[in-house]
Amino acid sequence: MVKQLRAARTRQALVHAAAETFADDGYALSSLPAISRRAGVSAGALHFHFPSKDALAVEVEGAARRSIERMVAERRPSAASALHLLISVTGDLLAMATTDVVVRAGFKLSVDPSRKNGAGFACWWRTWVREQLLRAQHQGELAEGVSPDRVAAVVVAATVGFEVLCAADRDRISPQHAEHFWTLMLPQLTPHSDEFAGLALSES
Amino acid sequence: MVKQLRAARTRQALVHAAAETFADDGYALSSLPAISRRAGVSAGALHFHFPSKDALAVEVEGAARRSIERMVAERRPSAASALHLLISVTGDLLAMATTDVVVRAGFKLSVDPSRKNGAGFACWWRTWVREQLLRAQHQGELAEGVSPDRVAAVVVAATVGFEVLCAADRDRISPQHAEHFWTLMLPQLTPHSDEFAGLALSES
Numbered sequence A, B: 001m002v003k004q005l006r007a008a009r010t011r012q013a014l015v016h017a018a019a020e021t022f023a024d025d026g027y028a029l030s031s032l033p034a035i036s037r038r039a040g041v042s043a044g045a046l047h048f049h050f051p052s053k054d055a056l057a058v059e060v061e062g063a064a065r066r067s068i069e070r071m072v073a074e075r076r077p078s079a080a081s082a083l084h085l086l087i088s089v090t091g092d093l094l095a096m097a098t099t100d101v102v103v104r105a106g107f108k109l110s111v112d113p114s115r116k117n118g119a120g121f122a123c124w125w126r127t128w129v130r131e132q133l134l135r136a137q138h139q140g141e142l143a144e145g146v147s148p149d150r151v152a153a154v155v156v157a158a159t160v161g162f163e164v165l166c167a168a169d170r171d172r173i174s175p176q177h178a179e180h181f182w183t184l185m186l187p188q189l190t191p192h193s194d195e196f197a198g199l200a201l202s203e204s
Helices: A002-029 A032-039 A043-049 A053-078 A082-099 A101-110 A121-138 A148-168 A176-189 B002-029 B032-039 B043-049 B053-078 B082-099 B101-110 B121-138 B148-168 B176-189
Strands: none
Touching: A002 A032, A002 A043, A002 A053, A002 A101, A002 B002, A032 A043, A032 A053, A053 A082, A053 A101, A053 A121, A082 A101, A082 A121, A082 A148, A082 A176, A101 A121, A101 A148, A121 A148, A148 A176, A148 B148, A148 B176, A176 B148, A176 B176, B002 B032, B002 B043, B002 B053, B002 B101, B032 B043, B032 B053, B053 B082, B053 B101, B053 B121, B082 B101, B082 B121, B082 B148, B082 B176, B101 B121, B101 B148, B121 B148, B148 B176
């Protein structure tokens, strides 16, 4: 039991160290020795858990995705609608970008040209955003003539842009940016824009 | 004279090949032999023009910037105002992202963690966008209470996001996205949003 716990902790330390290294140096320059050193574990322990750098990157991408899915699950009960959920999740996402290196690394890896055959993290995010906008349209939340596809493209570009700029320039991107983004977008998106004021500011 | 012309052509071929390689593989994995092969010139010719990979990247970043500055200079005479100029330049920028690999590489390099000490291309773009919004505010184009800084952060995130996603997923990003972005943003930004309809769609 103690052994299992220790193994789980080592694994977690490796994923965290890998995310930091991928986000700081990019996929190509990240070396397994640098990652095991950063995690404070031996090269042997790293190889026991992850046979390759690709396996580590797949795990970081998976962990980033699970982090967002967990956050969506937490927000869902209090979200009155699909649009409400989308707004609060994007707010949380930008808040996490500054504190959660795994999520930041997931976005960075998805646009890192040296990471070939990535897990398509940005693609998964686009699909999720589009689904919420289709649900919002179905629920009658979107103003007439608003295209869920077009809005999804803008939301995904802005969130990916914030995440990768945040990585490049951490001090100048703040979670408030999600709120500013929605303040500008919402009045065109929905006839009920007043109901959504402040939702993108993280409540936690 | 013929010799000078040939040298200029070689240099241009090298910059283009370097931009393609940086955009496809990232800075870290781009090798000088791969770039000279792609340009169809000898390793000696490459070294004659550029002593290092860093020198090539600096040149690509400079060429991307000059490309945008040229486009701004072309748009300026027909732009009735600062906001008009900003909208048509962002439209051109997204149109160029799919066709001009040098501009795309400039944006990619600016968020590539393996490119340390880059020329800050995204930073330069942010400064330009912010200047136009400050000019727009000064000219009375912005609605009351609209903050040029906040809008600049959103515009920069969206354009950088479109550019880097475009590189990852070229088929699914189209120049129309700039138009959709402004259609959603403008009514909050300015009391005169009707005057700007269609401006982001490239006229050339």
